[in-house]
Amino acid sequence: MTVRLVRTVDIASIAFTAGFDSVYIDMEHSSFPLEAAGQICLACNHLGVTPLVRVPGPDSAFIARVLDSGAMGIIVPDVQSAGEARAAVSAVKHAPLGTRSLAGAAPQLNYRTLPPDRVVQELDQASMVVVMVESRAGLDAVEEIAAVEGIDIVLVGANDLSVELGIAGQMDHPQIDAAFMRVIAACRAGGKTVGLGGLGGWPDLIRSYVALGAGYVSTGNDISFLAAAATQKRHLFD
Template identity: 45%
Template sequence: MLQNNLLRNISQGQICKAIGVKVVTSNEIILLAKAAGYDSVFIDLEHSVLTLEDMGRLCSTSLLSGITPFVRVPRECGRGFVQRVLDGGAMGIVFPHISTVEEAQLAVSMTKYPPRGQRSLTAALPQYDFQRVSAKDLIPQLNSIGSTVIIQVETKTCLENIDAIAAVEGVEVLLLGANDLSLELGILGEWEHSLFHNALDTIAAAVRKGGKIFGIAGLYSRPDISKHAVQVLGAKYVLGHLDIGLLAVAMNKNVEQLSALDK
């Protein structure tokens, strides 16, 4: 069984550094992420046109490279879609726009095998290099470390229900979706606003109370707030940036350097 870097890093007192992929579909993006030192790849099927074939290839390359692949699925995509993503090599599912306990329970049900959920069993999974593994070994391993349930906190209703959602058995990570949450709160991009910082504190408190993992996403331009979330609030999973954002930043910097050549 390949290891889950999120759980491994937490056990060693370290954060899990993730890169998001929503544009680049070639294996090279995973190899570059590995060389850079990322621990996890966040494959985005919600805000992209990536196919399941793209996702499977990226997951397989991640697994072979020792990077843990988590996949964000589209909102309300259904049990069958989640099944295909997991069978395609994902080590965890990111569920966006979860607002209620019932939705969180459904997310667990779709992701975990019985008795914890209702995931369907198949053989020859990429997580095991397509080797045959007995069900009595596969099910407890995948349930415990190979099918992480990541709930995105990005609605006001989710904030209102956060303690109850954090108490749901099988939910492992509460992931701040900074942009959508600030949009719902009516303070889009106002990272200094008291409503936003109160939301951060509320999520962190629920995580501690429920014994879950705190993750942050969307704060790519605010390393100061990310540092506060990690060092003060205890965040352990940090989405550093998306591939398209990193490319844009690097290209803009490069053009500045080139433009300065003739000045």
């Protein structure tokens, strides 16, 4: 479940009640403030709903602040090379795999005071790195991207990819299918999880790609869920 609209911790409880495993707070395509994102992350952690945050780009300083606010993982948009994927890992993980600064007591650990080596171990084990492939360049480099140590999920951004391919919104187009199949093969070879983005309105396609090995599905955002439910309810009285 993508969170773009709701700024309060209520959305964590809604996601939990609806049965979502994870939410991701979209700080790329919204005016979401960091303070609100951190509060929602904390609420999600207490409910067992994994909070991820999509950052605007690969800014390591901003990524560090998002993680220090309680996120359990980062989604980096439009990754186009193995080098950019390694930079994402470096921003999320501590040494020796990365360069993240040790902030001390962490909200993910309920602010317990633990030995630094244990903090590093627990945070690095728990903090996910999700990279988005949503361009021709990213798709051309997906085999190298999926081979990068520390990457957990390669998430296909089908909306932006379809726009770049000149087939905006045509998620059943053969080019989109070929792109998904290439990412699935690359992730199988690299031992990574395939993520599906942009297919929330195409449940049959989601089922088919999950059957082929995809393991993470972005189903839609709070704005679209609210609008769809409101529209459905309104039409009951036409």
